[in-house]
Amino acid sequence: MFWKLVWRSLRLRCPVCGSGKLFAGWFRMHARCSECDTRFEREAGFFLGSIYFNYGLTAAIVTIAYVPLMLMRVASNTTLLLAAFAFTVLFPMWFFRYARALWLGFDQMMDPRDRRDIPN
């Protein structure tokens, strides 16, 4: 179940059926699954939880990459800080869709919905 939900999230597909697309554009989500009619936003503010995935992964990557690069003196401190700053701005925008999809998958794992629950 865990890996199936991760796979569906990484493919940006509905966590319930695995077929419907979550996004209509880069930042615009479909309200419901086109295949099984699952409503993606279960309640107002539901997707605030996806920030944990986005922030957590961004902070982890910068922290894990910055320290060794600084110690190996790959570039000057200023260059590394500018690169880290650019990464912390650009990466979360790219990862936005995946963070929401992973949040949906996490929610599906913790509080499963199936096709009988729909519409909700």
Ligand SMILES: [Zn+2]
């Ligand atoms: Zn679906």
